[in-house]
Amino acid sequence: MVIGLHAERVTGEPQAVRWVVATEGVALGRVVSAPGDLGRLLADGTLTAGLVERTAVWLWLRGGLSWRDEGAPVSAALRAALAEPRAWVIEPAAGEILERVTADLLDGSVGDFVRSHGGSVTAERDGEVVTVKLGGACEHCPAAEHTLYQRLIGELRRRCPNLVELDSGGGRPGLTLADS
Incomplete structure (x- = not known):
């Protein structure tokens, strides 16, 4: 094979x-x-x-x-x-996997899209949870949620099918991976 x-x-x-x-x-x-x-x-x-x-x-x-x-x-x-x-x-290293996959996407096509609109996007890890925040022109943009969910979280789900969204408030979704 x-x-x-x-x-x-x-x-x-x-x-x-x-x-x-x-x-x-x-x-x-x-x-x-x-x-x-x-x-x-x-x-x-x-x-x-x-x-x-x-x-x-x-x-x-x-x-x-x-x-x-x-x-x-x-x-x-x-x-x-x-x-x-x-x-x-x-x-097991779910938080590290999620952090690296998120960074990879933000350094690539997802981040390029956000930056092309004058925005910024960051991800911070705290233990097993990664929190994502849009900034710059994207912070208060009406399409920000669409960008976040359709572009970033959609790609994250493709690479991490056990992705779980947590309500962290303030338009900053917390993400983690369910036990697989």
């Missing part, structure tokens, strides 16, 4: 890559250990951390190493490890 994946840079984190791939069967959260060569790369410190979300695996490379040199071996190791989903050891 061939597992298709591709790498995406993580804004502001040159040692991180988000490997876009279906993670079916692997628990979501922080990687404690993984099977095969991926596990060895984590154990020997080549990779310093990993995080599994529904549509990707985030991996951090040790400082001083480059993705240009390490990308192909990491990609091969990740493909092989994903073929053994039950062999992964994962620590």
Whole structure:
């Protein structure tokens, strides 16, 4: 079985890559250990951390190493490890997953849309809850709720189907992930 994946840079984190791939069967959260060569790369410190979300695996490379040199071996190791989903050891990290996925969307198309209208959008994490706030021109815009719910929360639901909205008041929705 061939597992298709591709790498995406993580804004502001040159040692991180988000490997876009279906993670079916692997628990979501922080990687404690993984099977095969991926596990060895984590154990020997080549990779310093990993995080599994529904549509990707985030991996951090040790400082001083480059993705240009390490990308192909990491990609091969990740493909092989994903073929053994039950062999992964994962620590729950719902708040961290939600924070990273939200930041990824805000650094990309969702944030670009808001900024193109003179607005700003921020997300803050407190434990397992991420609170989102629109600012600038979008803060009091009649279409702000539409922007927030149709663009951001719609994309979040695609990548985090167990997303739960909490009423945090003041037009600042609190978001969390239900146990999966």
